[in-house]
Amino acid sequence: MILALNFVTVSMVLIYTLADFRCPAFEKQTQCTCREIVWWNNDRMSIVNCSFLNLKTMPNLSSLSNQNVTKLLLSGNNISTVSVSDFDVRSISELDLSRNxxxxxxxxxxxxxxxxLTKLNLARNRIAIDQGLMFIKNLSILTELILDSNTIRNYENDSQILPDDIFRDLRLHSLRKLSLRSCGITMIEPRAFVGLESIKEIDLTYNYLEKVPSAILQLKNLERLFLGGNDITKIATDSFVTLDALEEIVLDYNELSTIDDGAFRGLEDSLKELELHANYLSQIPTAAMKxxxxxxxxxxxxNNIKTIKNAFQGDYTLNMLELDSNPLVFSKNTFQGxxxxLExxxxRDVGMSIIPVAELSSxxxxxxxxxxxxxxxxxxFDTDISTLSVKTLVMSNNSLRHISPSAFINLRHPIGLDLDNNNISNISFIISSPPCSFRYVDVTGNPIECDCDVEEILHTxxxxxMGLTGVCKLNETMYEIGSSILAEQLYTFCNRTERISWCSGAFQSNRALQSNTGLTLINVWVVFVCFLLNKRWEVK
Incomplete structure (x- = not known):
């Protein structure tokens, strides 16, 4: 019942219908389109879409002046000027002028x-950000501002500098998200973000910053910081010291080789996600993280991490860890802590030749x-994995040709097995393993033959x-495993096998899922009927 209620809650959020919001004269004049979305709770969103029409000037919106327009989309045109008189419409909450x-x-x-106005997108224009942004002054309820791929013209010693106080007098008191991706910024002055104290997310990805800018220390409410794709080589002590609400830091695709022990001081009770993908680190920053x-x-x-020894000794309870594409050498202390x-x-791509079962069993x-x-x-693949607690094992793209049932002979619980894109042609290991060893087996991208083993697996x-998924080949024709067409073909040369197992617990689980799904659908229909009744009452 809980599952059903959770699902219907999500469904209620997603249910919407298209309603009448028409502008035939405007559409004929401009080739723009008008449409309206009515959400389950009767909220309405009127959208005027004038994107990618090769417009050189703003379209004349006067015919829409008596209508509420929620979103105005003008992306991908050649508009070079806009003025206040161009927006002779009411209630625009989202304005997209990107790619002009x-x-x-x-x-x-x-x-x-x-x-x-709550959202303004000005990405990919020719705006000189450092020359002033007074045109957005007094947008008092603006929550999201996107300035990606614009320019900085303030050159000083070949540096493109975001200057002090650029946002100070704009009165953007409600702004929560600011994006300055790919603006060529090499330096940010210490007071550049004064006036944006309400910011919760700032995106400085794909610039040319060489260090974490001290300007962010003014943003006391910051929760998410994106600094990927810059030239940062070191995270110095106290780089985030005043940001005690910061939950996520992304520093992927930089040139990091050093992280000071005190780099994350101040984040002890806030930081939840740390991304350091694609840098030059040779070890886990244990002292900084602990x-x-x-x-x-x-x-x-x-990165370039080879050995991990006592690296995860800290006060945290890490749930997810990505160590892909490091030349790892495993030892008994690799995952200590x-x-x-860890769940x-x-x-992936760590150069292993065999699963390090002993290390993973801990x-x-x-x-x-x-x-x-x-x-x-x-x-x-014949490594006994019975001592592992895993419920899903992904082994795609490993050049495997054979799977031995000995790997699964003593499993403590069923597992999901993903074998995508290997070179496996025979899946008899499923038959030879104890019944109900697998929650599912995915053999997509393997040269599987449609033989009597497939028939037996499907019907016993x-x-x-989820069963067995993928495709197999029969007489040079590819079939979706589990399709009724394949079943008919297999019966021509295989005796139909009898069901020998219901996989204890699976049948109950499926029945419970069906029951919950039924309840969910009923609840969705109740919401939909209520919606229709509400519409009917409105008409009355």
Whole structure:
């Protein structure tokens, strides 16, 4: 019942219908389109879409002046100037002017939209950000501002500098998200973000910053910080010291080789996600991380980490760890400190030739393990994994040819097995393994033959839930495994096998799921009927 109620809650949020919001004269004149979405709770969103029409000037919106327009989309045109008189419509909450040719001097004040505008997208124009942004002054309820791929013209010693106080007098008191991706910024002055104290998310991805800008220390409410794709080589002590609400830091695709022990001071009770993918780190930053009591997710893939010894000794309870694309050498201490917290582990492309069962067995809560792209030297997988706690094992792209049932002979619980894109042609290991060893087996992208083993697996009931998925070949024709067409073909040369197992627990689970699904559908229909009745009452 809980599952059904949760699902119907999500469904209620997603239910909407298209309603009448027509502008035939405007559409004929401009080739723009008008449409309206009515959500389940009767909220309405009127959308005028003038994107990618090669417009050189703003369309004349006067014919819509008596209508409420929620979203106005003008992306992908050649509009070079806009002024307040161009917006002769009411209630615009989202305005998209991205991918045009707007320059700073070509934008008149937009303050007239201040009573309603919550989202403004000016990405990919020719706006000189550092020359002033007074055209967005007094947008008092603006919550999201996107300025990606605009320019900085303030060159000083070949640096493109975001200057002090650029936002100070704009009165953007409600702004929560600011995006400055790909603006060529090499330096940010210490007071650049004064006036944006309400910001919760700032995106500075794909610039040329060489260090974490001290300007962010003014943003006391910051929760998410994106600094990926810059030139940062070091995270110095106290780089985030005043940001005690910060939950997520993304520093992937930089040139990091050093993280000071005090780099994350101040984040002990806030930081949950840390992404350090694609840098030059040679070790886990143990000393810097050990006091991060709330840390749940660490992504430190594609670095140069070889040995991990006592690296996860800290106050945190890490749930998810990505170590992909590191030349790892495993030892008994590799995962020490994570024994009772780690649930998801990615070890893709780490050069392993065999699963390090002894090291992984210490992870008592590990549920999901991905060891794809390791290309095992032995083409037969026969490692006994019965001591692992995993419920899902992903082994795609490992050049495997054979799977031995000995790997699954003593499993403590069923597992999901993903064997995508190997070179496996025979899946008899499923038949030879104890019944109900697998929640599902995915053999997509393997040269599977449609033989009597496939028929037996499909009809004996020896696999839980999702069963066997993928495609197989019969007489040069490819069939979806599990399709009725394949079943008919198999019966021409295979005796139809009898069901020998219901996979104890799977049948109950499926029935429960069907029951909950039924309740969910009933609840969705109740919501929909109520919606229709509400509409009927409105008419009356």
């Amino acid at each position: 040719t707007l320059e700073t001097g070509g934008i008149g004040t937009l303050s007239q939209l201040g009573a309603d 006091q991060l009591r709330k840390l749940l997710f660490l992504k430190i893939s594609k 994570l024994e009772h917290s 998801t582990l990615f070890l 992870l008592k809560t590990l549920s999901y393990l991905d060891i794809s792209h390791n290309h095992f030297h032995r083409k037969t 009931g020896i696999i839980f839930g």
